[in-house]
Amino acid sequence: MAASERVTVALRTQEDVVSLRHRVREQAVVLRFSLLDQTKIVTAASELARNAVIYGGGGEAIIETSLNNGRDGLTLTVIDHGPGIPNVEDAMRAGFSTGGGLGLGLSGTRRLVDEFELRSEVGQGTSVRIVRWK
Amino acid sequence: MDRVPIIKIGKYLLATIQTDVQDNVAVALQEDLAARIIAARARLVLLDISALQIVDSFIGRMIADISGIAKLLDAEVIVVGMQPAVAITLVELGLTLSGVRTALNVESALAMAGIRDQN
Numbered sequence A: 001m002a003a004s005e006r007v008t009v010a011l012r013t014q015e016d017v018v019s020l021r022h023r024v025r026e027q028a029v030v031l032r033f034s035l036l037d038q039t040k041i042v043t044a045a046s047e048l049a050r051n052a053v054i055y056g057g058g059g060e061a062i063i064e065t066s067l068n069n070g071r072d073g074l075t076l077t078v079i080d081h082g083p084g085i086p087n088v089e090d091a092m093r094a095g096f097s098t099g100g101g102l103g104l105g106l107s108g109t110r111r112l113v114d115e116f117e118l119r120s121e122v123g124q125g126t127s128v129r130i131v132r133w134k
Numbered sequence B: 001m002d003r004v005p006i007i008k009i010g011k012y013l014l015a016t017i018q019t020d021v022q023d024n025v026a027v028a029l030q031e032d033l034a035a036r037i038i039a040a041r042a043r044l045v046l047l048d049i050s051a052l053q054i055v056d057s058f059i060g061r062m063i064a065d066i067s068g069i070a071k072l073l074d075a076e077v078i079v080v081g082m083q084p085a086v087a088i089t090l091v092e093l094g095l096t097l098s099g100v101r102t103a104l105n106v107e108s109a110l111a112m113a114g115i116r117d118q119n
């Protein structure tokens, strides 16, 4: 039996970042993720959502859950149409920040998930897709 | 915007984050605590985060900053009640919060502070 669900959350404000954390938590609970896995995916979602709001000028997040035979997972895609990232390699480095942050959001998120895919084009925007398998 | 309540108990301040907070609430807490440390002449601040289900890089930085600000004001912050899943995730994120004192609950935080006072 296969089932899947798709939830879209607009990301414009700090409140939207909090809402996304709650929606991702709900879906992780539906998937019966362990408490630690819930915490990891929600933390990762928070990092990407904040980046989209702060650097990307807002965007949206798509949460997809799949309940398939043996392969349950949560996929989160965070998209913005902001300025893009000129040097992705720099941005992925721990400690790199153009916003006075710790520069741990992207590098840390990659460690918290099983799959991480970042696409960015200057002047077009940024999209990050992460997957955490159960 | 909600604010994190800060109460004075004897000689110390207790700030309890009661729910998931958005970024500006965390920033306001930083400012409120600095003001209250001065106003109450407090030397000890317990920051109870047991209700926090996640700490990301922003909230983590806020916690480290609060601790640093308090030190400059001759006060000490003890972060109380971090959930195990939060601690593991924080370290994986790359944030060890070294230099921030922590305790599992308010009782042991006070015991820690008490021991310090006798020295």
Ligand SMILES: Nc1ncnc2c1ncn2[C@@H]1O[C@H](COP(=O)(O)OP(=O)(O)OP(=O)(O)O)[C@@H](O)[C@H]1O
Residues within 6 Å of the ligand: A047, A051, A052, A055, A056, A080, A082, A083, A084, A085, A091, A092, A096, A097, A098, A099, A100, A101, A102, A103, A104, A105, A106, A107, A126, B057, B058
């Ligand atoms: N969606 C985005 N659009 C444009 N630039 C981005 C985006 N996301 C990240 N960046 C750039 O990559 C840098 C690194 O991002 P990262 O999330 O790792 O750190 P930070 O946001 O600066 O600090 P932290 O996340 O630790 O608070 C940012 O400072 C910014 O320059």
Ligand SMILES: [Mg+2]
Residues within 6 Å of the ligand: A047, A050, A051, A101, A104, A105, A106
């Ligand atoms: Mg970030």
